[in-house]
Amino acid sequence: MLKYVSKKFLSMLASLFVLASATFFLMKLIPGDPFLREKAIPEKIKESLYAMYGLDQPIWKQYLMYLNNLLHGDLGMSMKQQYMSVTRIIKDSFVYSAQIGVLAIIVSVAAGLILGIIAALNHRKLLDSLTIVVAVLGVSIPNFLAASALQYVFGLKLRLLDVSGLNDWTDYIMPVLALSFLPAAFIARLTRSTMLEVLSADYIKTARSKGLSGRIILVRHALRNAILPVVTYIGPMTANIITGSVVVEQIFGIGGIGKFFVQSITNRDYTLIMGLTLFYGIILMVARFLTDVAYGFVDPRIKLSRGKGAK
Amino acid sequence: MAEKMLTPDDFAKLSKEEKKTETVVRESISAWKDAWLRLKTNKMAMVSLAILVVIIIMAIIGPWISELMGQDYSTNHLKEKNTSPNGTYWFGTDNLGRDMFARTWMGTGISLQVGFYAALADLVIGVIMGGIMGYFGGRVDEILNRFCEVLYSIPSMLIIILLIVIMEPSMFTIVLALSITGWINMAWLVRGQIMQLKNQEYVMAAQALGASTPRILFRHLIPNAMGPIIVTLTLTVPSAIFAEAFLSFLGLGVQSPSASLGTMINDAIKAWTLYPWRMWFPAAIISLMMLCFNIFGDGLRDALDPKMKK
Numbered sequence: 221m222l223k224y225v226s227k228k229f230l231s232m233l234a235s236l237f238v239l240a241s242a243t244f245f246l247m248k249l250i251p252g253d254p255f256l257r258e259k260a261i262p263e264k265i266k267e268s269l270y271a272m273y274g275l276d277q278p279i280w281k282q283y284l285m286y287l288n289n290l291l292h293g294d295l296g297m298s299m300k301q302q303y304m305s306v307t308r309i310i311k312d313s314f315v316y317s318a319q320i321g322v323l324a325i326i327v328s329v330a331a332g333l334i335l336g337i338i339a340a341l342n343h344r345k346l347l348d349s350l351t352i353v354v355a356v357l358g359v360s361i362p363n364f365l366a367a368s369a370l371q372y373v374f375g376l377k378l379r380l381l382d383v384s385g386l387n388d389w390t391d392y393i394m395p396v397l398a399l400s401f402l403p404a405a406f407i408a409r410l411t412r413s414t415m416l417e418v419l420s421a422d423y424i425k426t427a428r429s430k431g432l433s434g435r436i437i438l439v440r441h442a443l444r445n446a447i448l449p450v451v452t453y454i455g456p457m458t459a460n461i462i463t464g465s466v467v468v469e470q471i472f473g474i475g476g477i478g479k480f481f482v483q484s485i486t487n488r489d490y491t492l493i494m495g496l497t498l499f500y501g502i503i504l505m506v507a508r509f510l511t512d513v514a515y516g517f518v519d520p521r522i523k524l525s526r527g528k529g530a531k
Numbered sequence: 532m533a534e535k536m537l538t539p540d541d542f543a544k545l546s547k548e549e550k551k552t553e554t555v556v557r558e559s560i561s562a563w564k565d566a567w568l569r570l571k572t573n574k575m576a577m578v579s580l581a582i583l584v585v586i587i588i589m590a591i592i593g594p595w596i597s598e599l600m601g602q603d604y605s606t607n608h609l610k611e612k613n614t615s616p617n618g619t620y621w622f623g624t625d626n627l628g629r630d631m632f633a634r635t636w637m638g639t640g641i642s643l644q645v646g647f648y649a650a651l652a653d654l655v656i657g658v659i660m661g662g663i664m665g666y667f668g669g670r671v672d673e674i675l676n677r678f679c680e681v682l683y684s685i686p687s688m689l690i691i692i693l694l695i696v697i698m699e700p701s702m703f704t705i706v707l708a709l710s711i712t713g714w715i716n717m718a719w720l721v722r723g724q725i726m727q728l729k730n731q732e733y734v735m736a737a738q739a740l741g742a743s744t745p746r747i748l749f750r751h752l753i754p755n756a757m758g759p760i761i762v763t764l765t766l767t768v769p770s771a772i773f774a775e776a777f778l779s780f781l782g783l784g785v786q787s788p789s790a791s792l793g794t795m796i797n798d799a800i801k802a803w804t805l806y807p808w809r810m811w812f813p814a815a816i817i818s819l820m821m822l823c824f825n826i827f828g829d830g831l832r833d834a835l836d837p838k839m840k841k
Contacts, residue, residue, distance in 0.1 A: 235684035242685070245694050360769075360821035362776050362793075365814050369798055376804055463688055467780055471800070485696060485781050493696060497689045504686045 224516050232509045239501045243494050244286055248279065250490065273297075294520065295495035300487045306495030309480055317469065317476035318387060321461050323392060324399035331404040331433070336411025343416060351408055363464045367398035367471045376390065378469020382471035395472045399464045403457045407450055414446040451514050458507035462500055566758070573792055576830025579823035586820055590643055602630040604637045605788040613806045622812045625798065629708035634790055635812045641791040642772050642817065647704060647722045649771035650653040650764045656798025658760070662748050664718065665725025672722070679715045687712035691774065695783045702785055705778060720726025720763055724756035758835035763826035776817065792817040 261269070270276045273296075274285055289296065295306035339351035374394060375383035382391050418424065419442055427437045466478035473479075477496060484492035560568070570576055597603065602620070608628035616623045622631035660679075664672045673790035694708040728734065729752060737747050753760075772792075778784045779793030787794070792813045 231680075235681065238681060239685050239689070242690070243693060246697055250697055356825055358820060360825055361818050362773060362796075362821070364780055364796065364800065365818065368803060368810070372804070372807070387579070434726075459686060459688065463777060467777070470780075482781055485692070485783065488696070493693070497693060501686055501689055503685070508684070 225513055228509055228512045232505050235505055236502065239505075240282075240287065240290060240498060243497055244283055247490050248492050290498070295498065296491045297494045298484075298489055298526075300484075300489040301492070306492055309492065310477060310495070310499055313475055313477045313480055315467055316474050317478060320392065320395050320399065320468070320474070320476065321465055323396045323404070324464075325457065325460050327396055328400035328403035328407060331400065332407025333411050333447075333450070335404070335408035335444075337415060337438070339408065339412040340415030340419060340446075341438075348412075351412065355405040355409045355412075358401050358408075359507060361401070363398055363402060364467045364471060366401050367468050368393070370394045370398055370472060384471075386472075386474050391472075395468045395474060398468050398471075399461055402464065403453075403460050405461075406457075408454060410449050410453060411446055414449050415442060418442050418445045448515075448518060451518055452511060454511040454514070455504070455508040459504055462504065534754040558676065563803070566831075566834045570830055572629055573830040573834065576827050576834075578831070579827040581817060583823045583827065586816065587643065588641060590636055590640035593639070594633055597630060597633035600632075602633050604629060604790070606630070613802075613809070615806075615808050620639060623806075623808045625795075625809055626802065627754075628804075629788075631809065631812060634795060635792075637791045638792045638795050638813060639820075641785055641789065642775060642793065642820070643662055645702060645709075645775045645785075646768035646772040646789065647776075648702075648706045649709045649713060650767040652706060653714045653717045653765060653767055653794075654697070654760070656710065656714035657720050660714065661718035661721025665722040666729055666748055666752065668726070670749065676722075678717060682712060684713050685712075686716060688774075688777075691778070692781065692783065695778060699765060700778070700783045700786055705775055705783075706771075709774055713767065713771070717760070717763055717767075720759055721753075721756060724759060725752050728752050728755055762832045762835060765831055766822060769828075772817070772820065779816070797805035 250421060267276070274282055277285070286296075294308070298304045298306055298309060301309065335351050335354065339348045342348045370395060371383055374381045381394055385391055386395075424437060424441055427441050462478075465476060466481055468474075469476045469478035470482050477499070480492065481496045481500075483489070486498060539717040550769075594604065594787040600619075606629065608624060608630075610628070611620070611624055612626055612628040614620055614628075616631075620630050622635055625631055625634065637793060660675060664675045690712055691708040694711065695704055698707075700713075725748075734747060734751060737751050751763045775784060775791055776793030776796065779797045784795075784797070785791040795813040796810060796817065799806070799813065803810045814830065
């Protein structure tokens with residue numbers, strides 16, 4: 221087990237290194253330089269600016285400097301937001317994104333599992349078909365549409381919730397709902413199909429013939445096995461929620477990381493793009509690593525199959 | 532037991548009627564036809580297919596219809612900005628007074644093209660790489676597989692965004708960026724299929740007859756792996772359209788005066804409390820398209836899956 225975890229950890233570090241290098245060299249490919257303005261800057265000032273940001277050094281030295289700074293958690297200064305370091309921006313805004321993101325994960329897992337189980341227990345009945353409809357709609361409607369529709373109906377027409385901002389707890393409802401729509405639909409579908417498979421398995425029949433109550437069978441025997449594929453979905457779900465949060469934060473006017481990400485792209489604020497990309501990359505890769513580890517713990521078969529290089 | 536005696540009757544010719552009983556009247560059903568027959572019974576999938584066909588046809592003839600009506604997608608009617616749908620402008624006009632009917636169908640066309648080209652690129656790269664990995668196996672497979680794993684471990688959306696920030700956004704660069712990371716799933720799928728198929732007798736027979744490697748790969752192996760490949764392709768198209776819409780939201784979509792459904796929705800969101808109809812048509816079409824591609828893809832998977840046979 222330890223070997224499996226450390227192997228996964230090393231491969232995560234390797235991927236992070238590749239991502240960090242890729243962002244660095246891709247950003248160096250951009251023509252022009254950050255201090256190119258409409259007004260020409262005096263040569264002297266330009267030189268000292270270059271020296272300050274280390275841009276006068278040869279590229280390999282810049283690369284080493286960049287990696288060294290990364291190790292110390294320094295992502296550089298934003299080019300367009302005056303006097304703001306990228307780390308500072310992340311520190312200030314991550315709270316909001318994290319709150320919404322974590323809530324969305326909880327909501328989607330809970331809603332997805334419940335919907336999936338209900339559908340599987342009512343196989344080929346009305347509730348099942350309804351769940352399928354919701355699930356297909358969930359993966360078919362782009363989240364910016366879902367978000368604006370929610371905003372329109374509850375914020376503007378019914379005036380039940382605030383249109384934007386994040387001031388009291390009711391303000392969390394719409395962003396979290398908009399974010400969890402797609403992952404919840406996906407989990408519902410996943411749970412439904414595995415539950416159907418599991419419910420027809422022999423050991424469920426055995427449990428039933430032993431006279432166990434329906435609830436115990438459902439929770440102890442069926443759900444435990446049906447939850448496995450959901451665990452593997454943690455990684456992709458994090459990715460979904462991050463891309464989703466970029467959109468949702470913009471629409472609901474929440475000052476989270478997603479909003480800065482959109483801003484950095486529209487302003488072509490290269491250091492900020494780079495820093496936020498890396499930050500997102502780290503979150504995603506850690507999520508994927510945790511998925512692998514969790515999977516190793518939940519599924520006892522993985523220890524055996526890893527031995528002989530199953531993949 | 533008494534030995535049965537042969538009589539001359541036993542050697543009489545069959546009558547015409549008797550001959551007929553021996554012929555196979557029913558047409559032989561190929562695997563594809565079988566799949567089609569099963570797909571046809573899936574009503575939801577067929578309805579989706581019909582809607583998709585209508586949308587594709589409209590994407591082709593829509594701009595042409597609006598030309599007949601004396602409109603096009605890029606002319607600004609500045610006096611008639613943000614008008615609601617009426618007789619002249621069937622879908623209304625946008626913030627620059629451009630005809631939404633023409634723009635919507637042109638945008639549909641561009642979104643579809645992004646989807647199809649991305650799927651096509653995935654198909655070509657994925658089949659070639661997956662074919663090589665699966666067929667040769669061993670060292671080649673190991674190296675390529677490691678390469679895929681590293682590429683796959685980097686979050687694709689981030690790479691796509693970075694690439695488009697660097698290259699100016701256009702349909703070509705969007706498709707390019709999407710396919711740089713998109714082909715890996717296809718390659719793994721093909722690899723798995725080929726590894727299963729390559730040990731079958733008919734491949735050995737082909738090798739014994741001296742068929743070249745590309746011939747075995749493309750004439751014998753790939754066609755037999757076509758089912759899952761097609762299903763994956765049907766599901767790649769909507770996810771590429773989705774990705775393009777997301778990029779549009781970041782301002783990295785297809786650039787003005789040309790438009791995709793994503794860019795149109797993004798433009799409309801900015802003022803959609805005032806002019807909601809600018810949102811309705813592109814949003815309805817993109818959602819409908821996603822829905823139909825997903826349902827049709829699911830139906831296709833069920834139809835091509837031999838396990839689903841009753």
